[in-house]
Amino acid sequence: MWHRLGVCVVRRAVCLRSLYTMRVNTEDFQSLFTDGLKGLAEIFEKHQYELRMAGGAVRDLLSGTRPTDVDFATTATPAEMKHMFQNAGIRMINNKGESHGTITARLHDENFEVTTLRIDVLTDGRHAKVEYTTDWHKDAERRDLTINSMFLGLDGTLYDYFKGYEDLQNHKVRFVGSAEKRIQEDYLRILRYFRFYGRVALKPDDHEPETLAAIRKHGQGLASISGERIWVELRKMMVGNHAAHLLELIYDLELAQYIGLPPDGNVEEMKRVWQNAKDHSPKPMTILAALFRCTEEVEKMDLRLKVSREERNLALFLVKHRRELCRSKEDPESLKPFTDFIIDNRDMDTQRVCELLKYQGEEKLLSELLRWSIPRFPVGGHDLRKVGFTSGKEIGATLQTLRDVWKKSHYQMDKEELLSHLKP
Numbered sequence: 001m002w003h004r005l006g007v008c009v010v011r012r013a014v015c016l017r018s019l020y021t022m023r024v025n026t027e028d029f030q031s032l033f034t035d036g037l038k039g040l041a042e043i044f045e046k047h048q049y050e051l052r053m054a055g056g057a058v059r060d061l062l063s064g065t066r067p068t069d070v071d072f073a074t075t076a077t078p079a080e081m082k083h084m085f086q087n088a089g090i091r092m093i094n095n096k097g098e099s100h101g102t103i104t105a106r107l108h109d110e111n112f113e114v115t116t117l118r119i120d121v122l123t124d125g126r127h128a129k130v131e132y133t134t135d136w137h138k139d140a141e142r143r144d145l146t147i148n149s150m151f152l153g154l155d156g157t158l159y160d161y162f163k164g165y166e167d168l169q170n171h172k173v174r175f176v177g178s179a180e181k182r183i184q185e186d187y188l189r190i191l192r193y194f195r196f197y198g199r200v201a202l203k204p205d206d207h208e209p210e211t212l213a214a215i216r217k218h219g220q221g222l223a224s225i226s227g228e229r230i231w232v233e234l235r236k237m238m239v240g241n242h243a244a245h246l247l248e249l250i251y252d253l254e255l256a257q258y259i260g261l262p263p264d265g266n267v268e269e270m271k272r273v274w275q276n277a278k279d280h281s282p283k284p285m286t287i288l289a290a291l292f293r294c295t296e297e298v299e300k301m302d303l304r305l306k307v308s309r310e311e312r313n314l315a316l317f318l319v320k321h322r323r324e325l326c327r328s329k330e331d332p333e334s335l336k337p338f339t340d341f342i343i344d345n346r347d348m349d350t351q352r353v354c355e356l357l358k359y360q361g362e363e364k365l366l367s368e369l370l371r372w373s374i375p376r377f378p379v380g381g382h383d384l385r386k387v388g389f390t391s392g393k394e395i396g397a398t399l400q401t402l403r404d405v406w407k408k409s410h411y412q413m414d415k416e417e418l419l420s421h422l423k424p
């Protein structure tokens with residue numbers, strides 16, 4: 001499979017502190033060389049600082065996907081970079097990253113984030129105090145997973161200090177060195193592990209026992225991580241492979257309570273819902289909603305994770321309506337209970353009901369609803385005034401009656417037909 005992707009063009013194994021190098025020259029790699037990147041490469045070369053792609057982008061390129069954003073690493077310090085960019089008249093933006101070694105340069109309308117190689121000298125599970133280095137191996141060593149610890153030179157040379165490429169080929173997710181140590185440096189890495197497992201592993205439940213033991217041992221550390229960061233990871237995990245297995249594992253490892261999920265979540269229901277929905281790109285919240293037994297649990301989760309208003313409303317909607325808003329026993333093929341519900345609740349978007357159908361595993365009704373568009377009720381207050389109604393209260397009540405008639409007609413009746421209902 002890897003050869004098909006055209007990754008291995010030249011292989012040269014160089015034994016240098018167990019460094020394994022080879023050349024990458026895929027179309028995706030070549031396509032990254034925009035005028036901006038060429039300019040960036042030139043200026044680093046001119047000043048004889050090394051510049052390599054780092055982390056996630058290298059992982060993505062080696063697994064045959066074009067990275068959405070590329071982080072760069074360099075031997076130049078932030079001060080050296082600033083000096084170099086200033087002299088070359090290159091604009092730098094948002095200097096917020098500078099304190100942890102990142103400079104963002106803007107070339108040909110493109111931003112390039114370049115981070116100085118570093119060692120984490122002090123970590124508290126959330127933040128790190130860093131020291132700059134020119135040692136690539138040391139920078140790789142402080143990264144979370146072997147598959148995220150590789151660098152790629154702009155000439156295509158892969159620098160792989162911890163067998164990340166081998167792990168990627170074997171679909172293995174492993175921490176760099178000691179899992180316990182890496183986790184204690186940043187507890188969010190527990191969720192990152194799950195997220196990347198969903199991306200890389202072929203089957204569920206193929207974890208290294210030591211990794212799971214380390215996660216179980218340090219799970220409580222997640223309590224100190226901000227809800228926003230947790231939700232970013234959890235949401236990405238939910239759209240990857242093996243999401244139900246990973247959520248169940250979160251329960252088995254007793255992590256749920258630290259990340260805003262109900263400690264006694266309904267895991268069996270969640271697994272059922274995942275089976276129902278997995279082929280229909282369910283929203284993360286559609287699957288999570290199955291864990292909640294009542295709306296109070298949704299509120300608690302929201303307090304911790306600060307999900308978007310839309311996500312919160314979806315969870316509340318599913319928990320409230322998952323049982324009673326369902327296909328009718330008499331006419332199971334009919335979409336009508338669902339479309340009536342949408343018509344009755346004018347602020348209800350069709351999407352939310354689509355998520356409900358995914359939750360319930362109603363494939364056929366789902367594809368029908370996706371093709372359905374909300375019909376417009378053809379009568380307004382002014383129409384009733386025209387035919388002699390004056391009292392607002394009466395107009396309101398009559399409109400409601402006409403709405404019911406219209407619904408019974410499967411939204412087929414036009415204005416004239418509906419108004420004719422008013423006449424004796």
Ligand SMILES: Nc1ccn([C@@H]2O[C@H](COP(=O)(O)OP(=O)(O)OP(=O)(O)O)[C@@H](O)[C@H]2O)c(=O)n1
Nearest residue numbers: 055056057071142143144145148149186188189
């Ligand atoms: N808690 C973390 C977060 C990040 N990293 C390192 O920083 C790189 C960049 O981090 P980030 O952009 O957050 O993740 P990516 O791996 O690039 O994944 P994505 O594709 O989601 O951006 C990672 O590859 C990894 O080497 C880490 O070691 N520990």
Ligand SMILES: [Mg+2]
Nearest residue numbers: 056057069071
């Ligand atoms: Mg990234």
